[in-house]
Amino acid sequence: MKTTDLVVLRVRCAALIEQHYRDPRVGPTWLARELFVSRRHLDRAFIGRPSVAEQLARRRLxxxxxxxxxxxxxxxxxxxxxxxxxTYETFRAHCHRYLGCSPREAREAGLRAVVHPEAA
Structure with a gap:
């Protein structure tokens, strides 16, 4: 697949994340199905970048x-x-994995800059 095709796939995936991140059923497999590609193909489009799952988790966080x-x-x-x-447990795990702190610490600090470290 051409690089431009991968860019288009990433852009389309980001748009779907933005539209549907509030639905707990949305995950990498759901996104791949909506984009009419295999999960493996979607994952390949994000090699060297934050994964689809990480981008979804960071948007929710x-x-x-x-x-x-x-x-x-x-x-x-x-x-x-x-x-x-x-589940709350998934949120708690994402706080620790992606923000490096507890949910309470994230709330108290209002860690918006940490959610998108590339923007900091």
Missing amino acids: ERVITVSTAHPAVPLAQITPRCGYG
Whole structure:
């Protein structure tokens, strides 16, 4: 596949993530199916870049942190399902994996810059 085709695939994937990240059923397999490519082909398009799963997780994390910072009295367990997390445990694991901190620390710090390290 040509490089331009891979770029188009990444752009289309990013658009789908933005449109559907709040749905907990959305994951790399769902995205590949919507893009009419195999999961393996989609993964290959992201070699050397953050994976599809990481991009989806970071978008969801960004939304949780934005909402929780704006509404500090609302428990995170109530916010995470509205931001695409099927379980609070998955959100907690993503905080540790991608942000290097606990959910409470992420909320307290409002770590928007850490969600997109390339923008910092």
